[in-house]
Amino acid sequence: MSNKIVSSIPNSEKIDRIVQAILQTPTPENSQPWKIVVRENVLEVFHSYERAKLATFPDDLSVLGIGMIAETIELAGSTEGLEARFTFLLEERSDEHPWLRAELNTVDNLSPAPLAQALFLRHSDRRYYAGGSVDDPVFQEVRQEAAAIQGANLYFTEKYPDEYLQLLKNADQIALKWPEFCEDMTRWVRFTDKEIEKTRDGMSWRSFLRKNPNWLYYLRSRLWWLATRLGWFPPSLQKLESYIFDDSSEPSPSSYDDGAGIGCITTLSASVEDLVASGRLVLRLWLLLNLRGYGFQPITNLPAIIYPQRLGTFNLPNSLNDLVANGYETLQQVFGFSEPELPIFCFRTGRAMGEYPAIARTLRRTDHVCYR
Ligand SMILES: Cc1cc2nc3c(=O)[nH]c(=O)nc-3n(C[C@H](O)[C@H](O)[C@H](O)COP(=O)(O)O)c2cc1C
Structure with a gap:
């Protein structure tokens, strides 16, 4: 009625x-x-x-x-x-x-x-999570939400096979090595409070900290600030980054064991109806998980590459193509979706580590x- x-x-x-x-x-x-x-x-x-x-x-x-x-x-x-x-x-x-x-x-x-x-x-929560499991009752609700929406599907993995972690790192490499992608990615990071207040858009560098801010992390943020302003991401900087900050969330960490797992939302096609349905599902899951005390962080580097690659609309320079060869098949194996579904949005989730700091x-x- x-x-x-x-x-x-x-x-x-x-x-x-x-x-x-x-x-x-x-x-x-x-x-x-x-x-x-x-x-x-x-x-x-x-x-x-x-x-x-x-x-x-x-x-x-x-x-x-x-x-x-x-x-x-x-x-x-x-x-x-x-x-x-x-x-x-x-x-x-x-x-x-x-x-x-x-x-x-x-x-x-x-x-x-x-x-x-x-x-x-x-909100997006990029901190460590305090555990959680996809067997928790909230995931029953999560699955019901997904089942109620036509045009999009949801898959979870609690295991992170090496091929998958490697693929995530390769996606980071593409993001850093392909200038257009790199510019997109770094354009919105805000490194000072003044910049944040002035623009009221983009992301505070603080929101990328998995630990409490300290001088080492501040130094890291300044290094990245310099690198993004100069468009300069040499391998030595990336090595330094992973050497000092091996538990940082960016580039991708080598483990996601702190949370419940990683979710992957697929759209059944690139049609407007299915994309809109996927967006609705993303938001509903995000709200539901936050409401139940679960943190939620999109990790969309991989779908951002695999989705257009699969559609044949991605003009990736040849030199970078090898990094994601078989990317679709790897995601299929990890998450269990089938053709012609397209992965469009991935996220990590887990029990949030207390209240999210207002400053981030x-x-x-x-x-x-x-x-x-
Ligand atoms: C389509 C989409 C893709 C996103 N991809 C990422 C991502 O790959 N990594 C990440 O840390 N946050 C990602 N985010 C989170 C946004 O950065 C975040 O929503 C935005 O900064 C606003 O902050 P809030 O979610 O805390 O309100 C994504 C958000 C959307 C809507």
Whole structure:
């Protein structure tokens, strides 16, 4: 039975709270490639190609992002008694036209969705985890979430075969050795509090620390700051990095044993419907796990390479191609998905190590919201 629409113009504070929730939606490297236009009860979401430019993933990753935004609007709307009607405008993907239109109407009988409680709690947690197991009851809920969404699947591994760890490291190598990818990856790291406050986007260097900040880690962040500004990642720097910081989260660590496991979300195809479904699933799992005290860190280096490689849209320089030869097959073996599924989003998860430090939290811009 559908809900009855009782009024078409909800009050502006309700809409505003939904906009705040949209701003909190995660984006790759906190690049926030969206502009939100509010006209009474209609929200339009525009894309900014320049902010989203990712060398390996044309804009399918942004379509996944639209799925996350749609899910956010639906969840946040449920707490305001507002039902969303979506129009996805994803055929001609340009910055001039909106990618998503949501019309929000007041309905009776709408109960707040439980996951909405986590919209402002959710965050990326790159610290060590305090254990956890995919046999914990929360993973029962996680699997139910995945089963309820058509177009995307979820797989877990608790084991990290050497081929897989090697593939992760090779993906790091590609990211560091291919200038376009490297630029995408390092463009959004913010190294000083002043820079963070000024831009209100990107990621604080502190969020990459698996341990408490100390002088060694600060030194590391400065080294990386210098390297990214100069675009200079010689093997000697990478060796130094792994020698001093062998437990750091970047480049990939040699073990993930601190948590419950690694999840892999696959999309059944590169169609708009399946990508949107995948985005919805990513967000729902992230919210659910955070709500149950589990940390969540996307690890998308590998899907960022394997997805376009599989679609034949990845123009990887030949010299780097060998590093990920058989990458799809390796992921298939590790996670157990089958053709033609495409891995689009991987994450590590485990019991969070206490409260997430406020200082490591990412900020959001507000200058890309426009009320008409
Ligand atoms: C599609 C996507 C891919 C991401 N990939 C990574 C990743 O590979 N490694 C990582 O540490 N964080 C990754 N993130 C997390 C973002 O950096 C993070 O969501 C953003 O900085 C905002 O911070 P928050 O999640 O704490 O709100 C990814 C996020 C999204 C949405």
